[in-house]
Structures are given as C-alpha cells and as structure tokens.
Amino acid sequence: MTPNDSIGPLVDAVASLDPQPRERQWVSLSFCVLDAVYSIGANYDHHVVPVVKRVAADFGVDTPATAPAVATLMADPVPLGALLHRYTNPDALITVTDNRQYTSTRGGIRKADAVLRYAEILNRHGVVSLADGRAALSDDQKVEQIDHVLRTVPGEGAAGVRRGYLWMLIGDQQTVKPDRMVLRWLARNGHNVDVGRARSLLREVSESLTDRLDRVVSPWDVDHAIWNAERLR
Structure with missing residues (x-):
C-alpha cells in the first residue's frame, strides 16, 4: 500500500517514533x-x-x-x-x-x-x-x-x-485506544480528528508501515508508539 498525500507525512512521523511490538x-x-x-x-x-x-x-x-x-x-x-x-x-x-x-x-x-x-x-x-x-x-x-x-x-x-x-x-493487536494523548499528537501532526477517524488513521498507518518496513507493524504498535511519545513530552 502506498500512502496517499494526506497520510504520507503522518506515516513518516510515526516511522520516526520507531514503533515496536509489545515488550511487556x-x-x-x-x-x-x-x-x-x-x-x-x-x-x-x-x-x-x-x-x-x-x-x-x-x-x-x-x-x-x-x-x-x-x-x-x-x-x-x-x-x-x-x-x-x-x-x-x-x-x-x-x-x-x-x-x-x-x-x-x-x-x-x-x-x-x-x-x-x-x-x-x-x-x-x-x-x-x-x-x-x-x-x-x-x-x-x-x-x-x-x-x-x-x-x-x-x-x-x-x-x-x-x-x-x-x-x-x-492481547488484541488490531484494536487501538486513541485517547486524548493520541488525539493530541495526531492534531499536532495535521490530523485534528475524532476517535473514530483516529482509529482508521492508525490502521492505515500500520498497513503502510508494514509494507515499508517489510515486517508486521500492528495498529497496537502504532498506537503505543504515539502514546508513549506523547507521554514523554
């Protein structure tokens, strides 16, 4: 999947966070x-x-x-x-x-x-x-x-x-929880959206990163990378 112009920068931003599988x-x-x-x-x-x-x-x-x-x-x-x-x-x-x-x-x-x-x-x-x-x-x-x-x-x-x-x-890797921290990070990165649209965006980003990195990047991986980055700000 090739990210379209609207989410391409978002995919790049998430990639810079280096999303990783669950460790604990x-x-x-x-x-x-x-x-x-x-x-x-x-x-x-x-x-x-x-x-x-x-x-x-x-x-x-x-x-x-x-x-x-x-x-x-x-x-x-x-x-x-x-x-x-x-x-x-x-x-x-x-x-x-x-x-x-x-x-x-x-x-x-x-x-x-x-x-x-x-x-x-x-x-x-x-x-x-x-x-x-x-x-x-x-x-x-x-x-x-x-x-x-x-x-x-x-x-x-x-x-x-x-x-x-x-x-x-x-243990569900497909479900995501775009809480206020995830929504805040998305808004700063050009996507001021509600929870429903945020869920769709994170799934789209996970698909794009899976193709780009040639490894599975689950929606959970994307959600947690964003959440953790926002938590550490």
Whole structure:
C-alpha cells in the first residue's frame, strides 16, 4: 500500500517514533481490568501503575508484568474470582489501591467500583483468566456480547475507549485506544480528528508501515508508539 498525500507525512512521523511490538504484558486479567479502568483521565505512571502493583503485592505477585511470550505460558495468578472474593466492595479495593478517583467528573462512580463491575461482568461470561480473555478474542460474537454489558458501566471514555483498551491489554493487536494523548499528537501532526477517524488513521498507518518496513507493524504498535511519545513530552 502506498500512502496517499494526506497520510504520507503522518506515516513518516510515526516511522520516526520507531514503533515496536509489545515488550511487556500484565500476567493477570485482573491487572488488565485495573489498568483499563484506572487509565481513563489519569497519569499512567503516577496513578495506574502504582494501583496495579499494590493489588499485585496484596496477592503476593512480585512480577505483575513480563514478556508476552512468558505471560502466555503462565497460569493467571489472580483470576477474577479471586479478585471478587477478596474485594467484596469498592471500599475494600480502595483501601489497597489508595486511589479514590472517579470514572468521570459528571455522573461517574469510583474507579474501584467500576473495576468490580467489570470483573463481575467478565466472570458471568466465563472470562475469568488471561487465557480466557485471549480465547474470547477469537470469538467476535462473544466479545460483542461482553462489550454490550461492559458499556453500561459509567465513565468508559469517548467511543468506548476503556473497553477497547481492555481488549488491547489482553492481547488484541488490531484494536487501538486513541485517547486524548493520541488525539493530541495526531492534531499536532495535521490530523485534528475524532476517535473514530483516529482509529482508521492508525490502521492505515500500520498497513503502510508494514509494507515499508517489510515486517508486521500492528495498529497496537502504532498506537503505543504515539502514546508513549506523547507521554514523554
């Protein structure tokens, strides 16, 4: 695919970021849920990572993230049933995470509450471990059924960003989460677009870079390269 004039400079800009495959992955579906929920409207390094690490430590997990190839072979150390059994209400989770953030400023709920609601929904659909989550990714109908219920949890961000991000964390390389940082980077590079168009752009860029570099550059690789560059500004 040869990029057209409108996205050619964008492809060049992303190429300069040297997008690379995922290097680390959470070892538990519970950690993916925590990341997906707490990431909305929060600083990743200052708030999200500490939350996941505190919960991991509470379960005695010393290494909550590892290389994807290793995570694939591991048994989930904190399946959702264990999370729900230990944290029976939002206050119990808040005590461990030391984070009282809301999912949104208007009509939002505590993020701890949203985590437990997400966990309950996934658990009801038989997705209790990271392996279950990966298996669900190959069943579009099941993902759609789960998404239909997950979207009822308040404060998911524009165009279902939180849901899309959860599947990304589980292992979906095609889904992207053009959050405000990605949108801001795109705007600075000549594409002031909404979330829907941003998703299309990142997929187009991934296809162009795959052809140019003669290796697979997934939409996730593009999204993460942009997000990381913006985070480090």
